[in-house]
Amino acid sequence: TIHHCKIIDIPKISSDKGSLSFLESNSIIPFDIKRVYFTYDIPSGAERGGHAHKEQHEIVIAASGSFNIIIDDGNEKKKIFLNTPHKALHIVSGIWRELNDFSTGSVVLVMNSGLYEEQDYIRNYNEFKVEND
Numbered sequence: 001t002i003h004h005c006k007i008i009d010i011p012k013i014s015s016d017k018g019s020l021s022f023l024e025s026n027s028i029i030p031f032d033i034k035r036v037y038f039t040y041d042i043p044s045g046a047e048r049g050g051h052a053h054k055e056q057h058e059i060v061i062a063a064s065g066s067f068n069i070i071i072d073d074g075n076e077k078k079k080i081f082l083n084t085p086h087k088a089l090h091i092v093s094g095i096w097r098e099l100n101d102f103s104t105g106s107v108v109l110v111m112n113s114g115l116y117e118e119q120d121y122i123r124n125y126n127e128f129k130v131e132n133d
């Protein structure tokens with residue numbers, strides 16, 4: 001359920017040179033990271049996401065800028081605003097997600113527990129509802 005989707009506080013080391021944050025598989029990130037991807041050059045008003053994963057887990061970070069993530073388990077929905085690089089949202093499997101309200105220059109950094117496999121996606125909301133009701 002969406003209650004398994006938690007905000008993770010990422011360590012932040014700051015100095016007069018700036019800040020550094022880091023992640024490691026199976027510690028700060030509660031799974032093995034197999035794939036990293038990022039979206040950028042996102043026009044204002046765009047909506048991304050619009051799918052659920054059958055098995056894969058994801059970590060989403062606002063590496064730059066800000067955006068909303070709406071998570072939905074078929075029963076309950078929650079809107080989470082990400083606007084700092086040292087907070088991550090862990091999205092477990094079986095959760096529909098939509099991303100919107102991107103600020104100019106925002107970068108969505110995603111870490112996934114699996115390689116890219118279209119068979120792991122549910123991209124039809126009605127199909128998602130049927131499987132998660």
Ligand code: TYD
Binds near residue numbers: 039050
């Ligand atoms: P999509 O899942 O629609 O992106 P988002 O969830 O951010 O809206 O993916 C956009 C396109 O990129 C789609 O054709 C699939 C492709 N893609 C890959 O080839 N590899 C990947 O790791 C990802 C995430 C997407």
